[in-house]
Amino acid sequence: MTARPDAARPGAARSAAAPPGTPDPRRWWALGALVVCVLVLGFDLTILNVALPAMASQLGADTGEQQWIADSYIVVFAALLLPAGLLGDRFGRRRMLTAGLVVFLAGSVAGTFAGSPEQLVAARAGMGVGAALVMPLALSVLPSLFGDEERSKAVGAIAAGAAAGLPLGPLVGGWLLDHYWWGSVFLVNVPLAAFGILACLLLLPESRDPAAPAVGAVSTLLSAGGLGALVFGIIEGPGRGWTDPLVLLALSGSAAMLAGLVLHERRSERPLLDLGLLRRPAFLWNTLTTSLTTLVIAGLLFLLPQYLQAVLGYGAFDTGVRLMPMMGGLLVAARCAAPLVRRLGARTVVSAGLVVLAAAAFLGAATGPGDGYGWAALWLTVAGTGFGFAVVPAMDGALAALPADRSGTGSGLLQTLRQVGGAVGVALLGSLLAGAFTGRLDTSGLPGPAADAARESVVAAHLVATRLDAPGLAASADAAFVHGMSLALAVCGVAALVTAVFTALRLPGRRHRDA
Incomplete structure (x- = not known):
């Protein structure tokens, strides 16, 4: 097995211990460092959910400021993914990845000691700048480390790390808030980012495109x-x-x-927006598959914490623990995806993974108000398995279709479409859930202000029910939420099935690089 060409281009440093044309012996250690980096980015997307009430109380943040504290990270993150990829191509992917980690670390320190909502919004935006550099470049350096046979394993590890970070957010955040102050949810990033910086400097080879244009x-x-x-x-x-x-x-x-x-x-x-890459069928269809799969899984991860906390009554830490079956399924699928792709082809494996993901969503749609966690654990495991078999080969196929000198810009485009897909999934499914919940909630007999407050969310309905000693309202809220969740999960299932059909028809059957 030989190293990918971009590792040997001018400006690409190799380990002194590795003769030219042989894999870098440090590549698996480097991959471990990259997984830690994307893991931190993943749980920073969700860790704020459990810490926001405490932050808002101590900093005096109103509703609008709380929204900006939560949203500034993802807005800046998504906005800068495209230029981040080109910066890596032009100035060196290891260099810009390291710079991204430095910016992320500085934003985390600023967030830890923020004394006002405005300072916290600025810190979160700075973390978004760092994350925008890290995420696409963590993928774009893989071709310089791994050949075709190993790259799918590396992509699987990166995908598993990023996905595992989402449920780890409430888990880590809940534990930290139980033991420390709210600033600890940012402080935990500092040693992890510092480790990533050191690992990048010591373990990653430099790669760039000398012909890349100015930004x-x-x-x-x-x-x-x-x-x-x-x-x-x-x-x-x-x-x-x-x-x-x-x-x-x-x-x-x-x-x-x-x-x-x-x-x-x-x-x-x-x-900068290299739409010519979308004329490559392997890149186009693998990217669309990855984006639509992310839409479905982002919707699941938006719905599940609310169901576990508001309906089943678990705390933030316990909710994170109970999302782990999804990660178990994902890790198994990420490990098994590569040999199956070699044997059956990417089209078969990705399509089958999407069908499994659709089955999990339909199982979740069958949830009843009286069902306990056992049923949720079953379909969460199935969902993680389907997601892994779908997204890992699709991401690997998209990277394999990129020219070596455009891995940064191509990875930026891939990650941008994924982030937009996730945002669309949460927004559309959130709207569907809210409409179904409001339509089903029984607020008869409640005073007008109390009824209006109860319709805001299932959490608000439970607070009103507790204050008014109205167990019937709490039961109605649970039933209305489960009804809305079932509708949203059914939509996820249909979306996964439609994606499976398009994948089976259009995705190249065997891994190859476009000329």
């Missing part, structure tokens, strides 16, 4: 503004309403900026 200011502003406005509009739509002026302004402004970006980039020889 244009106009392209960067249009891509960052367009993607940031799109994700912001999607996040705010369910809460504010899709006809809210701010949401409409964000979405229309996003459409205008992204259209301007496409027009501007069409005149560029090496564009």
